Amino acid sequence: MNDTAPPLEPEELDELLSAELDSELDAVARERHVPTETLVARIRATPGAAERRAALAAARDVLAETPDFDDLVSARIRAKAVRAAEAEQTARRKARARRRNRVFTGAIGIAAAAVVAVAIAASLSGHGNHTVAASAPESPRRTAAHPAATGSSLVVPPNAPAPEARLGTFTSLRLLALAAVDESATHKYSVSGTSSGRVPSALGSGGASAALPANSASRDQDGLSQKTAPAFTGNGKALPTCSAPSRAPTGDPLVFTTSATYQGQPVVVFVFEGTRARTVEIVDRACRVLNVQSIG
């Protein structure tokens, strides 16, 4: 006990007494680097310290009383808070769902774009330079698939391969030549739309039908001179870009170009118009002449 301890100022006394009431006097002593006993001695040395301690304790007790809170108001506020939390959770769930949907949609879009890109790349690499012929099988397939729409009366045998060309599918070079001549009578260059001497995208140029006269099947080979080209060996369906002869071997000019399927293979048909007859030249996908006929 230190009898010579100086008394405390009122504010410092309140602070030390308040800390003492909260058992925090040791912490104050540590903070001030003095023994707790020194602080206790100074408190005791201050006049009226005991009465002030009692007053502060009374104030603490009053402050510890919980203010009145109406039960009804309390319940209302609590219910409102719970509803707010539910709304918050709902909003968060919706936001999460929206984010998920965005991600999912984005992924689908990217995947679709990738599929398209791969398909285009595969198409380009698979057909190389035959870009004109690449689309060739598509158009006739459409034409043949909807013969009514094109006015076609071509009858395709049940066991015949799928139609591949505008003029139709043939198993006879003669019938094919006759069909080409009939077609050329009304569609001189109207199908190809070109006279450049190149085989046009005949299979995709549209507009012409694969119409075959109803009586064409009854024609015979009378009046026809037929020359059979070497056997067709190609397996592909696409037509190459063949250079069309501007004139037939007889010197007649080219008036019509079209396409057809012969024995399951795509062929290009050239029709040359002479003064007394028309010459039909049929070439395969390798631009090899399969057949040349003269039809009067």
Next chain:
Amino acid sequence: MPDADPDHDTALARRAAAGDTAALDQVLGNHMALVHGVCRRVLGNADDALDATQEALLAIARKIGTFDGRSKFSTWAYRVATNAALDEARRRNRRPVPTDDVAESARAPDRASLDTGVADRLDVDAALEQLPPEYRAAVALRDLVGMDYAEIADVLGIPAGTVRSRISRGRAALADLLGNRETSSEHQTP
């Protein structure tokens, strides 16, 4: 002091964070009276205290998902409540100028027409009104909620020494006012 078991509160808070509204209702119920008490002590006004309490409860309910359980739920909740009350005090611009001589400036209410309980509440409000809201918050968190100085320092973001000083000032203000009333009552007694 909060009656709720801290571990139980933390468990309830985690359930509430996961969307269990019954758990949220329960944990709010455990602390609601003291949340209101803190708001009342900080604001010193019943109506303002109700507004602040509502804001505090809404904030706790909305932010419950961010409670990570590293601190006690009560520390987290009373931090939210204290901030709501202090925000309300700033909004209302009712911060009084602190004075060294609280006894001289304290306005003693007319207690003749008031019962003792009401008079005590008014005394508390009148005494604390002499202090800035931040001082009142320290007093409320210590004497009403029962936090230790370190927790209060954490909630208010101030050193423990400052907490001690603020609590002392709050108690002293009330002690002076209560002393005046007792003196006044003694004078009125024939």
